[in-house]
Amino acid sequence: MTKRIKEETHKRKGYVDLSIKELLDQKVEQYNNPKFIESDPIQIPHQFTLKEDIEISGFLTATIAWGNRKSIINNAKRLMKLLDNSPYDFIMNHESTDLDKLHPFVHRTFNGDDAIQFIKSLKHIYLNHNGLETVFAKHAETSSLQTTISQFKNTFFEVEHLQRTQKHISDPLKNSAAKRINMFLRWMVRTDNSGVDFGIWNSLSPTQLSCPLDVHSGNVARKLGLLKRKQNDAKALLELDTALRKLDPNDPVKYDFALFGLGVFEGF
Structure with a gap:
């Protein structure tokens, strides 16, 4: 062959x-069929039905999607459990003491401090920018989302943050392929008839994806x-x-x- x-x-x-x-x-x-879900990190957002839960769990899962796939899936499940298996509610309504249980979390170089920073930044995005979809759609170009990924990173870190956490969001304008964010965007934007990708972001088009x-x-x-x-x-x-x-x-x-x-x- x-x-x-x-x-x-x-x-x-x-x-x-x-x-x-x-x-x-x-x-x-x-x-591109449901069997693919069984061994892929996309199974994590497939556990949810609320739009915000799907996109938040997908974003967090994609963020740690490097290394051994089994480890990625296991750690993403663990992270969802730490968020009470209700990520949107946790992000919007948590108390500062609720974040303490995230400190022991680790996946490769992504640790508990990074996880806590992501929770804070996501709350900022939903409170002040109308959610993930709105931020990614704001600077979208006709045939590319690479500029909007870079702008998303700026928005994500508008709040006070740890410098070390910035490395966990790639910037295509600094010559990164931004594999994990492009994978997340595929999950959210692309619509298929096989039930793998979600296609829940109607403000963007599959033609713009990388x-x-x-x-x-x-x-x-x-x-x-x-x-x-x-x-x-x-x-x-x-x-x-x-x-x-x-x-x-x-x-x-x-x-x-x-x-x-x-x-x-x-x-x-």
């Missing part, structure tokens, strides 16, 4: 060979000739987005399922 794919990865007159599109479309169909670029999706994209740049940074993300929008301008990030599935589940 690898040899056949390599033979198909050449480009003709500036567009991607349709054989690659056919392969990726097949893989999207294979992986693929969550990580080591797996990046390596597969390079093998398929969709990406040449070696680093997984903002420049590589733009290159990959451009290629994926040629395959499907209306729903380019659906191919995240294909690239991720080929890399993680098939070792491509």
Whole structure:
């Protein structure tokens, strides 16, 4: 299979060979289904029904979504439990003493102090900026959300905060691929008929989304000739987005399922 794919990865007159599109479309169909939820961090927001609970749990889960997937899921479940499995209510109505139980939390370099800072910043966003969706939509461009991600970071840290916590929100304008926030935005904005992504943010469009670029999706994209740049940074993300929008301008990030599935589940 690898040899056949390599033979198909050449480009003709500036567009991607349709054989690659056919392969990726097949893989999207294979992986973009409810079974995907069982082993993916997206299962955490799927535990909730209230819009604010879905987006807050999704944001916090995406924030710690690096490293071992089992560890990510277990720690996200633990974090939700610390928030009384009602994240929106906890954020809006907690007392300062309620935050003490968050101190022992840790996921890799994200610790209890960071978690407490996130709770405070999220309360600021819901109290003063009408929630996460409004903030992300405010500076959205027609074909990109990378500028609005950078502006979101500024808004998130308008309140008094720990300097160390800033590293847990990426800034695309500083050449970050912002994988975790782009994944979160896919969850919230993209609508599909398979029940994986939520599509609860109507003020944004799937056409504006960028693929969550990580080591797996990046390596597969390079093998398929969709990406040449070696680093997984903002420049590589733009290159990959451009290629994926040629395959499907209306729903380019659906191919995240294909690239991720080929890399993680098939070792491509």
